[in-house]
Amino acid sequence: ALEKRNGETKDGIRLVTVMDHAQAQKWKFGEQSLSQALENPHVQAFLGEEEQTExxxxxxxxxxxxxxxxxxxxxxxxxxxxxxxxxFNDYLSSNYGFIGVRRVPGVRTIEEKINE
Structure with missing residues (x-):
């Protein structure tokens, strides 16, 4: 799992942290208290630094x-x-199928190939 680092960059490249897949699966999901959520690395990775998360x-x-x-x-x-x-329209996502108007950047649609 990738964790964003709140816009932190080095030499103009946005940094991310890679979380081990096995470690990522160990954390609790579903309903939990806010104090439990604060300790969950997925929450902080999604919301940003600790101050922002709190x-x-x-x-x-x-x-x-x-x-x-x-x-x-x-x-x-x-x-x-x-x-x-x-x-997909105006955002990138990794949890949708390749149907409708969804596109992979750099890959042309069938219609574009036909109309060459």
Missing amino acids: AYLEAHKKVRGNKIHLWHSDDLGNVPVARPLVL
């Missing part, structure tokens, strides 16, 4: 209470694999 969870507590639900689908089985980012 601020978000505090705001969440005011609106939703002391529990949060972390959703995760282990559709990879026991083998880590790469997942291409797919362009």
Whole structure:
């Protein structure tokens, strides 16, 4: 699993942290307390640095209470694999199929190939 590093860059390249797949699978998902969520590396990786994470969870507590639900689908089985980012309208995602208007950057659609 990749963790973003809150926009941190080195020589103009955005840095990420790689989390071991086996370690990533050990953390709890589903409903949990905000204090448990604060300790979960997936939460901090998603929300940013510790200060940012604490601020978000505090705001969440005011609106939703002391529990949060972390959703995760282990559709990879026991083998880590790469997942291409797919362009869908105005955002990139890795959890959609190759249907409709979704595109892989740099790969032409059938229509584009036919109209050459």
